[in-house]
Amino acid sequence: MAIIVGYVPTPEGIAALDSAIEEARLRGQRLVVVNSSRGEALVDKRFASGAEWQSIEQRLTDSGVDHELTQLVASKDAADQILRLAEELNAELIVIGLRRRTPVGKLILGSQAQTILLEAECPVLAIKSHPTSPEPA
Amino acid sequence: MDALSELLNGFATAAHPTNLLYAFVGVLLGTAIGVLPGIGPAMTIALLLPLTYALEPTQAFIMFAGIYYGGMYGGSTTSILLNTPGESASVVTAIEGNKMARKGRAAAALATAAIGSFIAGTIGTLALALVAPGVVKLAIKMGAPDYFAVMVLAFIAVTTVLGSSKIRGLAALAIGLLVGTIGIDPTSGQQRLTLGLPELADGIDVVVVAVGLFAVGEALWIAAHLRRTPAEIISVGAARMTREDWRRSWKPWLRGTAIGFPFGAIPAGGAEIPTFLSYVTEKKLSKHPEEFGQGAIEGVAGPEATNNASAAGGLVPLLTLGIPTTATAAVMLGAFQGYGIQPGTRLLQTQPELVWGLVASLFIGNVILLALNLPLAPMWAKLLRIPRPYLYAGILFFASIGAYAANLSTFDLWLLLVLGALGFGMRRFGLPVVPAIIGIILGPTAEVQLRRALQISDGHISGLTDTWFAKIVYVVILLVLVVPPIVTRLRTREPVKVGD
Numbered sequence: 001m002a003i004i005v006g007y008v009p010t011p012e013g014i015a016a017l018d019s020a021i022e023e024a025r026l027r028g029q030r031l032v033v034v035n036s037s038r039g040e041a042l043v044d045k046r047f048a049s050g051a052e053w054q055s056i057e058q059r060l061t062d063s064g065v066d067h068e069l070t071q072l073v074a075s076k077d078a079a080d081q082i083l084r085l086a087e088e089l090n091a092e093l094i095v096i097g098l099r100r101r102t103p104v105g106k107l108i109l110g111s112q113a114q115t116i117l118l119e120a121e122c123p124v125l126a127i128k129s130h131p132t133s134p135e136p137a
Numbered sequence: 138m139d140a141l142s143e144l145l146n147g148f149a150t151a152a153h154p155t156n157l158l159y160a161f162v163g164v165l166l167g168t169a170i171g172v173l174p175g176i177g178p179a180m181t182i183a184l185l186l187p188l189t190y191a192l193e194p195t196q197a198f199i200m201f202a203g204i205y206y207g208g209m210y211g212g213s214t215t216s217i218l219l220n221t222p223g224e225s226a227s228v229v230t231a232i233e234g235n236k237m238a239r240k241g242r243a244a245a246a247l248a249t250a251a252i253g254s255f256i257a258g259t260i261g262t263l264a265l266a267l268v269a270p271g272v273v274k275l276a277i278k279m280g281a282p283d284y285f286a287v288m289v290l291a292f293i294a295v296t297t298v299l300g301s302s303k304i305r306g307l308a309a310l311a312i313g314l315l316v317g318t319i320g321i322d323p324t325s326g327q328q329r330l331t332l333g334l335p336e337l338a339d340g341i342d343v344v345v346v347a348v349g350l351f352a353v354g355e356a357l358w359i360a361a362h363l364r365r366t367p368a369e370i371i372s373v374g375a376a377r378m379t380r381e382d383w384r385r386s387w388k389p390w391l392r393g394t395a396i397g398f399p400f401g402a403i404p405a406g407g408a409e410i411p412t413f414l415s416y417v418t419e420k421k422l423s424k425h426p427e428e429f430g431q432g433a434i435e436g437v438a439g440p441e442a443t444n445n446a447s448a449a450g451g452l453v454p455l456l457t458l459g460i461p462t463t464a465t466a467a468v469m470l471g472a473f474q475g476y477g478i479q480p481g482t483r484l485l486q487t488q489p490e491l492v493w494g495l496v497a498s499l500f501i502g503n504v505i506l507l508a509l510n511l512p513l514a515p516m517w518a519k520l521l522r523i524p525r526p527y528l529y530a531g532i533l534f535f536a537s538i539g540a541y542a543a544n545l546s547t548f549d550l551w552l553l554l555v556l557g558a559l560g561f562g563m564r565r566f567g568l569p570v571v572p573a574i575i576g577i578i579l580g581p582t583a584e585v586q587l588r589r590a591l592q593i594s595d596g597h598i599s600g601l602t603d604t605w606f607a608k609i610v611y612v613v614i615l616l617v618l619v620v621p622p623i624v625t626r627l628r629t630r631e632p633v634k635v636g637d
Contacts, residue, residue, distance in 0.1 A: 037367050040524035042174065042221065044367035073366050 002030045005095040006082045006116070007056070008046045011129035012097030017056070019127045020095040021063050029092060030066040036081045039073035046078075047071075079115035091122050098126045140270050147493025151501055156199050159192075160498045163200035164505050167207020172215050172517045173528070174223050175355055178208035179464035179574070183347035184532065186472055187539040194476045195491045199498040201472065202452070205465050206258055206499065209408070209445045210506050213250035214517050217243060217437070218371050226408035226444035229416045233429065233436030238371040240432050247376035249386045249434055250441040251510040257394040257442035258503040261449025264398050265456075266496050269485065272457040276482045281590040282601050284458075286610035288583040291404035291460050293614050296572045297621075298410065309568040312559070313576020316341060323581075324588050334548075341552060342543040343471035346577050349553045350570055351464075352536040354560015356529040361561075363525060370521065375512045386438040389419050393442030400443075401450025404462040408447045412440040449499070456480055456492055460579065464571045467578045474578075 005020035007013050017033065024031035033056065037047040048056070053071060060067040074081065086094055098113050106114075117124050150156060170176045182201050189197045212224030217234035230250065237246040279287075296306035319330045320340030331337040378386070393415045400411035419439040420429045429436055454460045459480040461467035473480045478488060485492055510517075540553040563570055587601075594600020602608055 038524070039364035039366060040526055041522050042219065042365075042368055042525075043370045043518075043521040045522065047367040049369045073364055075364065 001092045002032050002089045003027065003093045003095065004032045004034060004082055004086050004089065004091045006078060006097070006112075007033050007035045007048065008078075008097065009048050009052055010046070010097065010099070012099045012127065014097075015129045016095050016097035016127045019125060021060070021065055023093060023095065023125065024065045024067075025063070027092065030068065031060065032068045032070065032085065032089065032091075033060070034078075034082055034085060035069075035071045036078045037073050038075065038077070077112060077115070079112040079119075082116055083119055086120060086122060093123055093125060094120050095125045095127065098128050140266055143489060143493045144266050144497060146489070147495075147497035148500075150195065150490055150494030151199065151497035156196060156494065156498060157501065159196045159200040160203050160502045161505055163203020164207040164502045164509065167204035168211040168506065168509060168517060169207075169520060170204070171208035171211020172223050172520050173523075174215060174221050175359060176528075176532070177224055177351075177465070178205050179347075179468050180351035180355060180532075181208070182465060182468045182472070183344070183351050184535050184539055186344040186347065186468070186475065187542040189472055189475050190542065194478060194488070195494050197472065197476075198469070198491065198495050201469055202495055202499055203502045205448055205469070206445065206502050207506060208465075209258075209448050210251065210254050210510055211517065212444075213254070213437075213441050214247065214510075214514055215521065217246045217250065218373060218514075218518050219368050219521065221368060226412060226447075227441075228409065229412040229440040230437055232416065233433050236430070236432030237434065237437065238373070238432075242432060242434075243371050243373035244376050245378050245382045245434060246432075246437050247373065247514045248378040248511060249382060249438040251376055251507060251514075252378070253386065253390040253393065253438045253442040254445040255503050255507040256390045257397060257446040258449060258506070259500060260394045261398050261401075261446040262496060262499040262503065265449050265452055265499075266493075268402075268453055269457050269492075272453060273482050273485050276458055279482075279606065280604060281586045281593060282604055283606045283610070285583060285586040285590055285601060286607040286614075287458065287460060288579060288586065290610050290614050290617075291462065291579065292572070292576065292583070293617055294404045295462070295575050297617060302567070305566075305568050306572050309563060309570065310572040310576045312563070312568070313573035314580045316346065316573075317577045317580030318584070323585065336546065336548040340581075341556075342540075342549065343475060343578060344543045345540045345549050345552050346556060347468050347471060347574060348536045348539050349556025350560040350563075350574055352532050353553060353557025354564060354570070356533050356536070357557055357561040358564045359525055359529055370518060373515055373518070376510070376514050382434055385434050389415070389435045389439035390442040392418060392422075393439040394446040397443035397446030398450040401447030401462065402453040404454065404460065408444040408463075411447050412443045415439040415443040456484060456495075457482065459484075459582065461575060464574050467571075467575045471578045
């Protein structure tokens, strides 16, 4: 059993990570942090950089939660990665960040969050970023 | 001064609103493709060759030259921010540029690259305007044997100087020359290598060749290596320099220009060697040699000035002799041939409006590039977020349209696929594409000169070498071939002796 959190370097992603650590502590569960990229573009701002990834690792160690970090480059979408991992680890909970999308953006690009919400076998905790937190430039 | 008054007429041509628009489109496109690794100016011009059916020659070449210059600017952005050169001419820039960016000096690195490119491009273009008429005066006295000798020099230099392996370079050149001979022999009227296919009798259209080797070959290659861990990009604001940066940059800019222009003008394979030379020079002359390898601004300023100056220098042999020294120049030569214009000694007399309009538009393009690049570098960096499947799907789409539009025949599409597979195979086995494209485009012209020289001498091989100019060129070719291996052998001999 485990808790899986999909991490992206955005306010929603950070909010999701905050809540996931909280949940992991409450439930006494192992926390698996997933960050993935399809590796198709040369630069992917949703892929955590080395320094950032290390600071997350540090944060988790400090929080005392049993944790595991996976960062991968694969052909599947992030949603598919998280769902597959949830099934593999028999996850108890998936935590994801949610943000407002325009209908057109959703129509063209689809919604990773929606895929996870609809297809996950376990409960999904969806977190919005704090309204006070600054927008990324 | 004759050249200067001609140049002023050129400005009148270039300042025409339509031509200004094409210059602007050219530099915009050039910068964008310069930023994207794998897509160079040669591929872009190849993809745009079909446009030449609709455009006036002046407009097309103004746009192409803008792409050529813009590509040199854009390549530095990726080198500095991503440590991945967007263009082969910017490989050296990445050494110091990325180190500077990592130390938080990305804005200064981008600024010295852009301003250095502007200064070198402007001086280089001025030198082009002054040198070209003189070269034409010399070239008018050249006969068929002389032309052939210079073309052989271009083949040999591009082949042996570029890349790690001479044998691979020669193999690529042979492939190019072979593809270039397909079609009806212009002298005897016999069909060569047409495999009995009537579609091949006219030879392979240059659009199909260039697009196949560059665009389709590269797209297949990328498709085979699609997934990579995303690189870390360093975020940056508008480019700017401090007074200290200016003080340390202006000399490298000028030295880089002085190194780049002559190297561009001789057939030595483009900007790779001069940019490296400039880097080494700056390292030697710097008052801060300890900073080299840690992000020295001189190591960005020099090579970036060099590659733009060499782009200007590369236009000298193209416009005056019809001899390309880089892949981009080769594709531009293909465009000239598409218009039925033979660049060479008579170009300045028969098409003064085209040549001087082109030169003047280069000055204007440089100003536009500076204005575009200083404030907009962060925006260009956003291009790197485009997923490659979208990008290359678009490239394949345009490649196919271009190949089909050449003759409106589906046969050309099959040919495109075959040449694309050839381009992929060459990349797979490490054969450089540049000698091949120069062989294809320059090969038939070289053959005409060879045949003419032999007809004049009644078939005697001595006819190729009996002018003093040709003799000098052949000696130079021999030196290019013989000296580097001897130097390497002398260097390696000593350790062998120790081994005995």
